[in-house]
Amino acid sequence: SQTIHQWPATLVQPVGSPLSLECTVEGTSNPNLYWYRQAAGRGLQLLFYSVGIGQISSEVPQNLSASRPQDRQFILSSKKLLLSDSGFYLCAWSSGTGYYNEQFFGPGTRLTVL
Amino acid sequence: GIQVEQSPPDLILQEGANSTLRCNFSDSVNNLQWFHQNPWGQLINLFYIPSGTKQNGRLSATTVATERYSLLYISSSQTTDSGVYFCAVEDRTGGFKTIFGAGTRLFVKA
Numbered sequence: 001s002q003t004i005h006q007w008p009a010t011l012v013q014p015v016g017s018p019l020s021l022e023c024t025v026e027g028t029s030n031p032n033l034y035w036y037r038q039a040a041g042r043g044l045q046l047l048f049y050s051v052g053i054g055q056i057s058s059e060v061p062q063n064l065s066a067s068r069p070q071d072r073q074f075i076l077s078s079k080k081l082l083l084s085d086s087g088f089y090l091c092a093w094s095s096g097t098g099y100y101n102e103q104f105f106g107p108g109t110r111l112t113v114l
Numbered sequence: 115g116i117q118v119e120q121s122p123p124d125l126i127l128q129e130g131a132n133s134t135l136r137c138n139f140s141d142s143v144n145n146l147q148w149f150h151q152n153p154w155g156q157l158i159n160l161f162y163i164p165s166g167t168k169q170n171g172r173l174s175a176t177t178v179a180t181e182r183y184s185l186l187y188i189s190s191s192q193t194t195d196s197g198v199y200f201c202a203v204e205d206r207t208g209g210f211k212t213i214f215g216a217g218t219r220l221f222v223k224a
Contacts, residue, residue, distance in 0.1 A: 032210055034210075034212070036214075038155075042216065043200060043214040043215060043216045043217050044200070044202075044214040045214075046211060046212055046213070046214075049210050049211070049212075051210065057210075059211065088155055090155075090157065094210070101144065101145050101204055101210065102145070102147060102159070102162040103147065103159075103202070103212065104159060105149075105156070105157040105159075107155070107156055108155050108156070110155070
C-alpha cells in the first residue's frame with residue numbers, strides 16, 4: 001500500500017532563516033505531488049504541484065520554492081523565511097494516471113516563524 | 115478560476131443527530147473529494163465522488179455535477195465526527211489544480 005511521509009512534524013524558525021521541508025511517497029511510481037499551506041482556521045491553498053521529476057508548477061507567487069529531485073520526493077524551500085510563512089504545510093500525492101486523481105495527504109508540518 | 119463555497123461554516127450537533135453539509139462550485143470540475151480534518155490536522159479521505167452517490171457507514175455523499183453541488187450526509191453523529199469537513203474540486207481547465215472550500219467546522223456534543 002502507499003504511504004506518504006513528511007518531516008519534520010513541527011518547526012520553529014526565526015525570520016530570515018532558510019527552510020527545507022521534505023515529503024516522500026512509498027508504494028507508487030510517478031505520482032503527482034502537491035504542496036499546500038493552511039493558515040490557522042482557514043482552508044487549504046495549493047502552492048505547488050509536480051507531474052514528474054524536475055517539473056514544478058507554481059500556483060501562488062511567494063517566498064517559497066519547490067523541487068522534485070527524485071520520483072517520489074518533493075521538497076519545499078525558502079531562502080529567507082517571513083512571518084507570513086507560518087502555517088500548516090501539507091504534502092499530497094495522487095496516482096496521476098488518466099482521469100482518476102484522488103489525492104492523499106501526509107501528516108503535515110506545523111511551521112512557526114518568529 | 116473556480117469558486118468553491120461550503121455551507122454552513124459552523125455546525126453544532128447533539129450526539130445522535132443527523133446533518134447535511136453542502137458544497138457548491140461555480141464551474142465544471144474533473145473530480146470532487148470530501149475530507150475530514152481531525153483535531154491533529156490530518157486530512158482523512160471520506161469520498162472521491164465526481165458524480166453520483168456513495169455510502170460508507172454513517173456517511174454518504176451525493177454529487178450532482180450538472181447542477182454543480184455536492185452534499186455530505188452524516189447520520190447518528192458521534193463526538194468523533196467533530197472537526198472540519200472540506201470539499202475539494204479539480205479545475206477541469208487547470209491541469210491538476212485543486213481548489214478547496216473554506217470548510218464546515220462541526221462540533222458534536224456528548
